[in-house]
Amino acid sequence: MALLERSSWYDIARDTNWTPRYVEIDELFPPDQSDPYGIPIEEWESFDEPYKVSYREYVSVQREKDAGAYSVKAALARSRYYEDADPAYLSMLKLHYGAIALSEYAACQSDARMTRFSKAPGMRNMATFGMLDEMRHGQIQLYFPHQLVTLDRQFDWAHQAHHSKNWAAIAGRHALDDVMMTRDAVTTSVMLNFAFETGLTNIQMIGLSADAANMGDFTFSNLITSIQSDEARHAQIGTPVLKILIRNGRKAEAQQAVDIAFWRIHRLFAILTGIPMDYWIPLDKRDRSFKEYMTEFVGEQFERQLLDLGLERPWYWDIFLEDVETHHHCQAAATWAWRNTLWWNPTGNVGPRERAWLEHKYPGWNDTFGQYWDVIIENIRAGHPEKSQAIGMPAICNMCQIPISNKGGTVWKARAHQLDHEGRLYSFCSSVCKWIFELEPDRYKTFNSIADRMYNGEISPNTPENILKYMGAGVISPVGTDAHDLAWAFA
Amino acid sequence: MSDANDVAKPLKTWSHLAKNRRRPTEYEIVSTKLLWSTDDDAPWAMGPDVPLSKWYVKYRNESPLRHADWDGFRDPDQLVYRTYNMIQDGQESHVDGLLDDHSKNEHDSGLSDEWVAQLARLYTPSRYLLHTVQMSTAYLAALAPSSTIENCFIFESGDHLRWVSRVAYRTAELAAAHPSAGFGSGERARWEDDEAWQGFRELMERALVAWDWAEQFVAVNLVARPAIDAAMLRALSAVAQENGDTLLALLCRAQLVDSDRTQKWSHALVEYALQSDGHGKANRDLIRGWLDKWSALGDKAIDAYCQALVPGSDLGAEVKRTVASARASLVEEPAAVG
Numbered sequence: 001m002a003l004l005e006r007s008s009w010y011d012i013a014r015d016t017n018w019t020p021r022y023v024e025i026d027e028l029f030p031p032d033q034s035d036p037y038g039i040p041i042e043e044w045e046s047f048d049e050p051y052k053v054s055y056r057e058y059v060s061v062q063r064e065k066d067a068g069a070y071s072v073k074a075a076l077a078r079s080r081y082y083e084d085a086d087p088a089y090l091s092m093l094k095l096h097y098g099a100i101a102l103s104e105y106a107a108c109q110s111d112a113r114m115t116r117f118s119k120a121p122g123m124r125n126m127a128t129f130g131m132l133d134e135m136r137h138g139q140i141q142l143y144f145p146h147q148l149v150t151l152d153r154q155f156d157w158a159h160q161a162h163h164s165k166n167w168a169a170i171a172g173r174h175a176l177d178d179v180m181m182t183r184d185a186v187t188t189s190v191m192l193n194f195a196f197e198t199g200l201t202n203i204q205m206i207g208l209s210a211d212a213a214n215m216g217d218f219t220f221s222n223l224i225t226s227i228q229s230d231e232a233r234h235a236q237i238g239t240p241v242l243k244i245l246i247r248n249g250r251k252a253e254a255q256q257a258v259d260i261a262f263w264r265i266h267r268l269f270a271i272l273t274g275i276p277m278d279y280w281i282p283l284d285k286r287d288r289s290f291k292e293y294m295t296e297f298v299g300e301q302f303e304r305q306l307l308d309l310g311l312e313r314p315w316y317w318d319i320f321l322e323d324v325e326t327h328h329h330c331q332a333a334a335t336w337a338w339r340n341t342l343w344w345n346p347t348g349n350v351g352p353r354e355r356a357w358l359e360h361k362y363p364g365w366n367d368t369f370g371q372y373w374d375v376i377i378e379n380i381r382a383g384h385p386e387k388s389q390a391i392g393m394p395a396i397c398n399m400c401q402i403p404i405s406n407k408g409g410t411v412w413k414a415r416a417h418q419l420d421h422e423g424r425l426y427s428f429c430s431s432v433c434k435w436i437f438e439l440e441p442d443r444y445k446t447f448n449s450i451a452d453r454m455y456n457g458e459i460s461p462n463t464p465e466n467i468l469k470y471m472g473a474g475v476i477s478p479v480g481t482d483a484h485d486l487a488w489a490f491a
Numbered sequence: 492m493s494d495a496n497d498v499a500k501p502l503k504t505w506s507h508l509a510k511n512r513r514r515p516t517e518y519e520i521v522s523t524k525l526l527w528s529t530d531d532d533a534p535w536a537m538g539p540d541v542p543l544s545k546w547y548v549k550y551r552n553e554s555p556l557r558h559a560d561w562d563g564f565r566d567p568d569q570l571v572y573r574t575y576n577m578i579q580d581g582q583e584s585h586v587d588g589l590l591d592d593h594s595k596n597e598h599d600s601g602l603s604d605e606w607v608a609q610l611a612r613l614y615t616p617s618r619y620l621l622h623t624v625q626m627s628t629a630y631l632a633a634l635a636p637s638s639t640i641e642n643c644f645i646f647e648s649g650d651h652l653r654w655v656s657r658v659a660y661r662t663a664e665l666a667a668a669h670p671s672a673g674f675g676s677g678e679r680a681r682w683e684d685d686e687a688w689q690g691f692r693e694l695m696e697r698a699l700v701a702w703d704w705a706e707q708f709v710a711v712n713l714v715a716r717p718a719i720d721a722a723m724l725r726a727l728s729a730v731a732q733e734n735g736d737t738l739l740a741l742l743c744r745a746q747l748v749d750s751d752r753t754q755k756w757s758h759a760l761v762e763y764a765l766q767s768d769g770h771g772k773a774n775r776d777l778i779r780g781w782l783d784k785w786s787a788l789g790d791k792a793i794d795a796y797c798q799a800l801v802p803g804s805d806l807g808a809e810v811k812r813t814v815a816s817a818r819a820s821l822v823e824e825p826a827a828v829g
C-alpha cells in the first residue's frame with residue numbers, strides 16, 4: 001500500500017466543529033464577527049469548496065510557482081528592460097504596485113477573520129490557504145518593485161502609498177476597509193471572494209498581463225498570471241457561502257452585499273486598469289480595450305455566475321455598463337490634469353491615431369472626452385502648457401472618494417448626486433454610491449473626504465503647496481509629470 | 492528628509508528602511524510596516540461605531556501590553572512566504588516518506604489492540620485541539636499590531652492546518668487497518684466528553700474568547716502550545732515508542748520542528764515587549780499575571796491528558812514542572828549588574 005488519496009482523508013480534516021461547553025456558542029462565534037444572519041451551524045457544515053487542495057499539495061505547488069516567478073525575474077533582470085521601458089508603461093507598474101501590494105497583504109486579515117470566525121470548517125481551512133496566498137501576493141509585489149526604487153523614486157509608493165494621505169490611496173483604502181476589513185466573516189466572503197475576486201480581479205491580472213506580455217515585460221506578465229492562479233482558487237470560497245445564504249432565505253442580503261462590493265471595487269479597477277489599457281499602452285501593443293475586457297471577462301462571466309447561483313444582476317447594471325464607457329475616460333483626463341498629485345507620470349497620449357482607436361472602441365468619444373482634450377492640446381500648442389495643469393480641488397464623492405465627473409462635450413452629463421443627512425450635505429458621483437451611503441449612513445457619515453479636509457482645518461493652511469504636501473506629493477517622491485513631455489500633443 | 496533635494500535622489504531601498512545604512516534583507520523588504528490600520532488612531536475608514544472598528548480599538552490598539560514600535564519586531568528566523576513553502580515542502584516530503592515506509596511495512600496491523608484503543612482515545616481526537624490553535628492563531632494574525640508579528644501567526648495557523656491534515660490522514664489509515672476501533676467516527680465524542688481532553692478543551696475554548704490580542708498570545712503560545720508540545724507530542728511520542736508505534740513517534744518529532752520555530756519567535760516577542768522603553772516593567776508584570784492565570788488551566792490540561800496516557804504515574808507532575816520552569820525563565824527579572 002502506498003500513500004492515501006486526498007479524498008480518503010479530506011472530509012475528516014474538515015470535520016472539526018464541536019459544541020463548546022465552557023463558553024457559549026455566540027461567544028465563540030460572535031455574530032458581528034462571524035454570522036449575523038443566524039444560519040444554523042449544520043448548514044455551515046455542508047459547506048463544500050469546489051476546489052480542493054491539501055496542505056501537502058499547497059506547499060509543493062506554491063513553492064514551484066514562486067520558483068518560477070522569481071527565476072523569470074532574476075533571468076530578465078539582466079536584460080535591463082525597466083531601464084529602457086516606455087515611461088508611460090512604468091507608470092502602469094507604479095500605479096499597480098502602489099495600489100495593490102499592501103492591499104493584498106491587508107486581505108490576509110480578511111481571510112484570517114474567516115479562518116477564525118466562519119462556522120464552516122471547510123471554509124476555515126480554505127481561508128487558511130487564502131491567508132497564506134495573500135501574504136504571497138503582498139510580499140512578491142513588494143519584492144519585485146523594490147529593485148526599481150534605485151531607478152525611480154516613485155516606486156517607493158509600492159510601500160508608501162497606503163501609508164499616505166494621497167487622494168488615490170484614500171479612495172483605495174476606503175473601499176477596501178468597507179469591503180474587506182470591517183465586515184463579518186460571511187459578508188466578507190461574499191464581498192471579497194465572490195464580488196471582488198471572482199468578479200473583478202480577472203481584469204487586472206489577466207487583462208493587464210496580456211498587455212504586459214505585448215510590451216515585452218514578461219516578469220510582470222508572468223507575476224500577475226501566477227497571482228491570479230491563487231486568486232482563482234481561494235475566490236471559490238464565495239460560491240458555497242452564497243449557496244448557503246440563498247438556501248436559508250438570505251438571498252436579499254446576499255444580493256445586497258454583492259451589489260455594494262462589486263460597485264465599490266469596479267470604481268477602483270476602472271482607474272487601475274482602464275486608464276493604462278486605453279491610454280498608456282502604445283496602440284500597437286494593446287490587446288483589447290478596457291470595455292471589451294469588462295464586457296467579456298466581467299460582464300458575461302460574472303453575470304452568468306450570478307444567474308447560475310439564483311442571484312440577479314445588480315440593480316444598477318445599466319448604470320454600470322454606462323460607467324464602463326465613462327468613468328475611466330473621465331479619470332484619465334482628470335488624473336492627467338491633476339498629475340502633480342500623483343505618484344506616477346501619466347501620459348495624455350491622445351494623438352490622432354489614438355483618438356481614432358478610442359472613437360472606434362467607444363463611439364462618441366470625440367464629441368465628449370475628445371472636446372476636453374481639444375482644449376488641452378490647443379493650449380499646449382499655443383505654448384501654454386501651464387494651462388493644462390488643474391488648480392484647486394475637484395468635488396469628491398463621499399463614497400468612492402474619487403472626483404465626481406461624467407461625460408462632457410456635447411452631451412454634458414456631469415452632475416453631483418447630493419444628500420442632506422443630519423444637517424450635512426454629502427455629494428456622490430452616482431446614484432449607486434449614494435444608494436450605498438443611504439443603506440448604512442452611520443457606517444460612512446463621519447468620514448471626511450480629502451476635499452472635506454481642506455475646509456475642516458485638517459489640511460491647514462489649505463494652500464496648493466500644502467495640499468500636495470499633505471498628500472505626500474513631492475515628499476515621498478517627485479510629483480507626477482507628463483510621461484512623454486507632451487510630445488503626443490504635437491502628433 | 493522631505494526637502495526637494497532629497498526627494499530627487501534615487502533610493503537604494505524603501506525610504507522607511509533607508510536609515511538602516513545597510514542592505515536590507517529580503518525579509519525586511521517584504522515584511523516590514525505593511526499595516527495601514529495602525530497608522531492613525533482610527534483603524535479603518537468606516538465609522539467609529541462599526542463593530543469591527545470598535546473591536547480593533549479595544550482589543551488591539553488599547554491592549555495593556557504596550558510598545559511604541561511593534562513594527563520593530565523581527566522574526567528571528569526571518570521567514571518569508573517563499574522560504575516557508577520551501578521548508579514545509581521539504582518537511583512534508585519527509586512526512587510522506589515516513590507514511591509511505593510504514594504503510595509498506597504494514598505498521599498499523601502490527602499494533603496491539605490496547606495501543607490501538609489508546610490511539611483512538613488520545614491521538615486521533617487531537618485534530619480538534621490542533622484546529623482550535625489554527626483558529627486562534629488566525630485571530631491573532633487578524634489582530635496583530637504589526638505585519639512582522641502577523642506573519643508569524645499566519646505561518647503558525649498554516650502549520651496547524653498541516654497537522655490537522657496529517658492527523659486526519661492517519662485517522663483514515665488507522666480506520667482501514669482497524670475498522671472497529673472507532674477511527675473517523677468517535678473523535679468528536681472523545682473531544683467533547685472524554686476526561687482526557689477536557690482540560691485542553693476548556694483551555695482552548697476560553698483562550699479563543701480572550702479577545703485582547705496580547706492576552707490570547709500569552710494563553711495560546713506561552714501556555715497552551717508548550718502544554719500541547721510537552722504532553723501531546725513529547726510524552727505521547729515516548730509512550731508510542733514503548734508501544735512499538737515508531738510512526739507516531741516520528742510524526743510527533745516532525746511536528747515538534749514547527750513547534751520549535753513558534754517557540755523561538757514567541758520568546759523573541761516576549762523579549763521585545765520586556766525591552767519596551769517605558770513599558771518594560773509593566774509588560775513583565777502583565778505577562779506574568781497572564782501566565783499565572785492561564786497556567787492554572789494549562790496544568791489542568793496536562794494532568795488530565797497525562798493521567799489518561801499513563802494512568803497512575805507522575806508523568807503529569809513531571810510535564811508540569813518542565814513547562815513551569817520554561818515559563819518562569821521567560822519573565823525572570825534581569826540579573827542585577829555588578
